[in-house]
Amino acid sequence: LAAMNPDICRERENATFNTETLTNMLDGSAEKTRRRREIESLVINDPDFQHDDPNFMSRSERYDAAVKKSSQMIMKLRDYGISDPEEIYFYKRCVHRGFSEPLDLHLGMFLTTLLNQASPTQLDTFFTPAWNLEIVGTYAQTELGHGTHIRKLETTATYDPSTQEFVLNCPTVSSIKWWPGGLGKTSNHAIVLAQLYTLGKCHGLHAFIVPIRCMKTHQPLPGVTVGDIGPKFGFEEVDNGYLKLENVRIPRENMLMKYAQVEPDGSYLKPPSDKLTYGTMVFIRAMIVGESARALSKSCTIAIRYSAVRHQSELRPGEPEPQILDYQAQQYKLFPLLAAAYAFTFVGQYMSDTYHRITGHINQGDFSQLPELHALAAGLKAFTTWTANAGIEVCRMACGGHGYLCCSGLPDIYVTFTPTCTYEGENTVMMLQTARFLVKCYRQAREGQQLSGTVSYLNEQQRLQPQPVSSRPTVVNINDLASLVEAYKLRAAKLVEVAAKSLQGELQRSISQEDAWNNSSIELVRASDAHCHYVVVELFAAKLSEISDTAVHSVLNTLALLYALHGITLNSGDFLQAGLLSVPQLSQITQRIKALLVEIRPNAVALVDSFDYNDEMLNSVLGRYDGNVYESMFEWAKRSPLNRTEVHESYYKYMKPLRSKL
Numbered sequence: 001l002a003a004m005n006p007d008i009c010r011e012r013e014n015a016t017f018n019t020e021t022l023t024n025m026l027d028g029s030a031e032k033t034r035r036r037r038e039i040e041s042l043v044i045n046d047p048d049f050q051h052d053d054p055n056f057m058s059r060s061e062r063y064d065a066a067v068k069k070s071s072q073m074i075m076k077l078r079d080y081g082i083s084d085p086e087e088i089y090f091y092k093r094c095v096h097r098g099f100s101e102p103l104d105l106h107l108g109m110f111l112t113t114l115l116n117q118a119s120p121t122q123l124d125t126f127f128t129p130a131w132n133l134e135i136v137g138t139y140a141q142t143e144l145g146h147g148t149h150i151r152k153l154e155t156t157a158t159y160d161p162s163t164q165e166f167v168l169n170c171p172t173v174s175s176i177k178w179w180p181g182g183l184g185k186t187s188n189h190a191i192v193l194a195q196l197y198t199l200g201k202c203h204g205l206h207a208f209i210v211p212i213r214c215m216k217t218h219q220p221l222p223g224v225t226v227g228d229i230g231p232k233f234g235f236e237e238v239d240n241g242y243l244k245l246e247n248v249r250i251p252r253e254n255m256l257m258k259y260a261q262v263e264p265d266g267s268y269l270k271p272p273s274d275k276l277t278y279g280t281m282v283f284i285r286a287m288i289v290g291e292s293a294r295a296l297s298k299s300c301t302i303a304i305r306y307s308a309v310r311h312q313s314e315l316r317p318g319e320p321e322p323q324i325l326d327y328q329a330q331q332y333k334l335f336p337l338l339a340a341a342y343a344f345t346f347v348g349q350y351m352s353d354t355y356h357r358i359t360g361h362i363n364q365g366d367f368s369q370l371p372e373l374h375a376l377a378a379g380l381k382a383f384t385t386w387t388a389n390a391g392i393e394v395c396r397m398a399c400g401g402h403g404y405l406c407c408s409g410l411p412d413i414y415v416t417f418t419p420t421c422t423y424e425g426e427n428t429v430m431m432l433q434t435a436r437f438l439v440k441c442y443r444q445a446r447e448g449q450q451l452s453g454t455v456s457y458l459n460e461q462q463r464l465q466p467q468p469v470s471s472r473p474t475v476v477n478i479n480d481l482a483s484l485v486e487a488y489k490l491r492a493a494k495l496v497e498v499a500a501k502s503l504q505g506e507l508q509r510s511i512s513q514e515d516a517w518n519n520s521s522i523e524l525v526r527a528s529d530a531h532c533h534y535v536v537v538e539l540f541a542a543k544l545s546e547i548s549d550t551a552v553h554s555v556l557n558t559l560a561l562l563y564a565l566h567g568i569t570l571n572s573g574d575f576l577q578a579g580l581l582s583v584p585q586l587s588q589i590t591q592r593i594k595a596l597l598v599e600i601r602p603n604a605v606a607l608v609d610s611f612d613y614n615d616e617m618l619n620s621v622l623g624r625y626d627g628n629v630y631e632s633m634f635e636w637a638k639r640s641p642l643n644r645t646e647v648h649e650s651y652y653k654y655m656k657p658l659r660s661k662l
């Protein structure tokens with residue numbers, strides 16, 4: 001066993017707080033940490049889950065290995081009696097080392113849609129076989145022609161009362177289902193989103209359980225054309241697929257009927273809200289917020305540990321080369337991202353709690369908070385994925401050339417994470433959904449309604465009327481987190497107002513509501529962004545009040561200040577324009593940020609250690625806990641398939657003959 005790298009040892013010795021205390025806080029409690037580690041070690045010590053490096057495998061081999069692991073995973077979850085969704089998720093993440101896998105859509109969307117949208121009778125019929133993996137399903141909504149504007153999806157489900165069946169059709173090329181994970185080769189069923197026609201009338205999108213492959217032979221059923229859509233930017237383990245349905249008949253009982261129903265005679269019963277069909281997307285959007293935190297915290301772990309062991313260039317003449325983590329510019333790249341990773345972890349927990357709380361009410365028949373849940377999940381999904389996506393790339397470049405190697409782990413994190421900006425609702429489109437809610441709330445507040453929840457600040461609009469900057473006291477105290485939260489809130493209020501006024505101005509030019517909306521999109525997206533930024537800063541600050549350990553409190557307070565101040569510098573125009581900040585304060589903020597970087601520096605490694613990614617999960621030579629990066633990089637390179645023979649066959653085939661010809 002190689003000794004621990006001395007630099008990284010020193011970093012750990014210099015930390016001012018106990019990493020285990022912080023890990024427990026991130027997990028929720030010491031018991032939760034213990035259980036998570038227990039589950040992870042079940043996987044790590046399991047010989048069935050030892051695997052070849054996917055970087056040295058073809059796509060087909062990678063898919064094969066992933067299906068093998070997924071199948072074993074299902075058996076083992078059963079054997080160990082792990083059935084809590086959160087614990088399944090820990091286990092799954094560890095088995096697949098953070099990669100997406102062929103059963104994701106089955107576990108994340110097929111089962112969830114069943115649970116939320118099937119009637120009790122349908123649950124009896126479908127849930128147990130799906131839980132036992134006899135039924136393997138996916139969520140087939142997107143078509144070649146439409147991903148975003150789902151009201152225009154073209155797949156139809158037409159009810160035939162004579163046989164009490166639905167007849168499903170993809171009538172055009174653009175109506176072919178395209179993208180669903182696990183659809184190409186793995187699934188034998190799909191939840192298909194289709195336009196429901198009954199008694200000659202279209203009732204919009206509804207969800208149907210459609211068998212697509214024979215349960216015995218796994219061959220596609222008659223009328224079903226199904227396959228893999230081909231290699232992608234990443235997601236190599238996943239068989240994202242296409243599906244064309246031609247006169248495929250399914251029983252009436254296969255339409256999910258918890259809310260909307262079609263009676264045997266074809267009459268249609270409306271759901272209490274037609275947005276309930278979109279519920280699974282809200283669930284995954286809420287989950288993605290936590291994924292942003294994970295992707296960013298992993299990337300920071302790799303880049304910060306590596307920066308602690310990497311020495312480069314000369315800082316002071318005659319002295320040894322410093323750790324690259326000592327460069328202010330390096331700290332300025334990484335520490336705000338570290339702060340964001342912490343912020344998003346707390347926001348992810350909040351989003352998950354909020355989802356479960358409001359879904360609880362929905363299940364009791366109270367739909368009043370659905371619009372806020374939708375707006376929050378959509379906005380925070382977009383806000384956090386955009387930041388994390390850009391942040392992963394910053395971390396990669398902060399590792400210099402070695403960050404470009406697959407063994408750094410960073411390319412895989414990036415290609416696996418980046419589609420979260422697109423799937424489950426393209427980010428710009430999601431920001432515009434949040435803006436729609438904000439503008440509505442703004443108008444309600446103007447009409448005198450009292451708003452509650454995350455938008456309650458819009459109640460204070462009278463107080464926020466524009467005043468000349470000079471006549472108004474400067475709002476921000478840059479050393480006080482509560483004051484920074486207030487500034488973010490006022491910025492959000494201001495930008496919501498700017499967006500609402502833009503709409504109003506456009507409408508006064510007597511153009512249509514829709515054109516006014518399109519002509520105000522830039523303001524609308526900015527308003528949502530400011531709203532989400534406020535929510536994140538507010539939640540980070542609120543989290544601090546729950547921390548009793550003074551050492552941990554102190555270091556997280558520093559991170560929260562850095563997160564808030566750095567966000568102000570990135571958006572200084574907004575704060576200046578709104579009169580929330582003065583020009584001299586901007587340079588004070590820069591000075592304050594520099595001081596915060598210095599404060600964080602001795603704790604940087606401990607702060608990433610606290611995320612508690614074991615080496616198997618991190619899968620990065622640069623992010624290794626022991627810091628022995630060069631040795632393991634050399635070992636990894638030796639295993640490259642090109643090195644299997646000393647002389648590659650291409651030499652004999654092309655180079656050698658060429659030489660004799662010249």
Ligand SMILES: CCCCCCCC/C=C\CCCCCCCCCCCCC/C=C/C(=O)SCCNC(=O)CCNC(=O)[C@H](O)C(C)(C)COP(=O)(O)OP(=O)(O)OC[C@H]1O[C@@H](n2cnc3c(N)ncnc32)[C@H](O)[C@@H]1OP(=O)(O)O
Binds near residue numbers: 104275281
């Ligand atoms: C024993 C216990 C068992 C437990 C088992 C539990 C199961 C789990 C088990 C284990 C857990 C393990 C976990 C496994 C991990 C799994 C990992 C999962 C990985 C997932 C990978 C995902 C891959 C990707 C999938 C996809 O991408 S699916 C497709 C997603 N597609 C979209 O998101 C489409 C985006 N478009 C839209 O959402 C909409 O069309 C729109 C653009 C938002 C709306 O357009 P518009 O035309 O305006 O819509 P309208 O219909 O007119 O509605 C306007 C109106 O509605 C409101 N609205 C809109 N959306 C919603 C919503 N979702 N909810 C509520 N309200 C909504 C909108 O605000 C408007 O309201 P107003 O009119 O009032 O203003």
Ligand SMILES: Cc1cc2nc3c(=O)[nH]c(=O)nc-3n(C[C@H](O)[C@H](O)[C@H](O)COP(=O)(O)OP(=O)(O)OC[C@H]3O[C@@H](n4cnc5c(N)ncnc54)[C@H](O)[C@@H]3O)c2cc1C
Binds near residue numbers: 140148180181423424
């Ligand atoms: C890896 C991956 C996995 C996926 N898995 C699934 C799955 O399992 N099941 C499934 O059903 N789907 C899946 N999808 C599809 C995914 O949900 C869609 O790609 C996504 O919803 C975006 O839709 P789109 O591709 O039609 O983009 P488009 O809507 O065509 O977006 C293109 C551009 O147009 C802009 N735009 C579109 N509408 C508006 C608007 N109203 N206002 C302003 N700008 C607009 C967007 O901002 C974007 O810049 C997956 C996609 C990927 C990449």
